[in-house]
Amino acid sequence: MSRIAYFGPQGTFTEQAARTFGEATLVPVETVPLVLAAVRAGEVDAGCVPVENSVEGAVTATMDSLAEDSPLVAVAEALLPVRFSILVREGVKHEDIKTVASHPHALAQVRDWVATNLPNAVPVATTSTASAAVHVHDGEFDAAVSAPVAVLHYPLVELATDVADVDNAVTRFLLLRRPGKPPEPTGTDRTSLFVVIAHDEPGSLAGTLSELALRGINLSRIESRPMRGRFGEYRFYLDFDGHVSEPRIADALAALHRNSREVRFLGSYPKADRTLSAAPPRSTASDYTAALDWVAKVQEGL
Amino acid sequence: MSRIAYFGPQGTFTEQAARTFGEATLVPVETVPLVLAAVRAGEVDAGCVPVENSVEGAVTATMDSLAEDSPLVAVAEALLPVRFSILVREGVKHEDIKTVASHPHALAQVRDWVATNLPNAVPVATTSTASAAVHVHDGEFDAAVSAPVAVLHYPLVELATDVADVDNAVTRFLLLRRPGKPPEPTGTDRTSLFVVIAHDEPGSLAGTLSELALRGINLSRIESRPMRGRFGEYRFYLDFDGHVSEPRIADALAALHRNSREVRFLGSYPKADRTLSAAPPRSTASDYTAALDWVAKVQEGL
Known part of the structure; x- marks a missing residue:
């Protein structure tokens, strides 16, 4: 049975999130950095940590470690109502x-x-x-x-x-693993990444987001994150619909790689809310295939 | 002497931030929503609350209230090292x-x-x-x-x-008042706002940021915020360099007003780090004056 470390102790919201990822041995760990260290060291198969609006904090610790320490990727997410x-x-x-x-x-x-x-x-x-x-x-x-x-x-x-005093608050968790082949696309997928761009080029974030928009990719979250000890650069966390195995997503990631100082892939995984992430017309896989075929013919003079 | 409410009790980081805003009677208040309610009700002249990376939490409460309850504007900010x-x-x-x-x-x-x-x-x-x-x-x-x-x-x-285990963490606070004429520009200013855009137009955030970039406006923070009970829309919090009294900022705000579902102005105020916010070449006040003069002449056939 796979072993999942989580931000403990036993009985927290993070344990509750970890239980949504199927049968596994759950291992409570005292802090978020120690959960992620256990995953990196191979002591467990995966780690469950809060990434957004956690009741018990530690979201900053999650984001900093995912951005700066050795890479991990998300393979699943969970949303829990704050009740x-x-x-x-x-x-x-x-x-x-x-x-x-x-x-x-x-x-x-x-x-x-x-x-x-x-x-x-x-x-x-x-x-x-x-x-x-x-x-x-x-x-x-x-x-x-x-x-x-x-x-x-x-x-x-x-x-x-x-x-709960407020009715509709939710908190979000990711299941993280060491880098490896992403889970298969499901048609309801999200891709997450960090991108680092230059501070002295006011249009560079607009350019980055245009690379997504031009390919019909729907952004669901964006957050600027502080850069420790690197002045003149910004780091942004992005969540958007789609899976890296789709041509439009692969094409957008390649464009970001060309146009940013740094891109860190954080995974393609099924969305917890199961809303569809299908490519809109003109950005589907067959549109990409047809376009590339046409260019190849032009290059050959056919 | 002016009265400033702050997220208490006495002796917190928020009190320490409130003391950076000059001589005032400081009034500790139990929660962030109650601080902002006291400002709105006119019980105090201003309120000091955390907006970013607070040690004691409540940033979500600040952002939700600023976005959704009756408008307040920032007139100053403070940055404190987390030590x-x-x-x-x-x-x-x-x-x-x-x-x-x-x-x-x-x-x-x-x-x-x-x-x-x-x-x-x-x-x-x-x-x-x-x-x-x-x-x-x-x-x-x-x-x-x-x-x-x-x-x-x-x-x-x-x-x-x-x-402190981590050397360079900082936490950020705003001083908020009821809406009124913004403080005079200082040449080291920041403008903050919330913008609501449609979810079903993938390019709309890229468009919003392009409106800033095309006017040489430097974005220093962006964060997507959940919308309560309004599906199909996104809300973003933006911080950027410049003061609403500058033509490039006024022109950009007018463009956002035309192109967004909703814009909420959160104030123009001096930056705590005192870095310059001057307009780059081709976006200065005299560039705007010269451009408008030229268009007026064209319209008159001069």
């Missing part, structure tokens, strides 16, 4: 709860719910949503604001589930 | 320290330092770097990993200063 379970010891009732523990970001996201439902409870910070459950089990605190998966690990009961 | 002070009670020595308290993100950023210098200390999470100092003062914990400013508020002493 918490309130865990208590058996028999504890609303009125018994004097302390509510969790990571400060989780406490901030259930502030209104706690004020309404547990008006006598004092918030207490813990290093993760899961360690709050540990401390509730110990008897140190009365209630934990936890990822739903935490109830599987700790002998606690759910006082409430699906708790 | 901590280790605060203890008078007389406490390294070997006495059994617990080290802070926000989980701060604990993660001094992990190596603590392992080397306080090998017997157990990390303990608090809701902010400042509340760690409060608990150390109470005698509950032995050492706090705090913003340097915390020592001004709590009767503690510095066991160490300038502590």
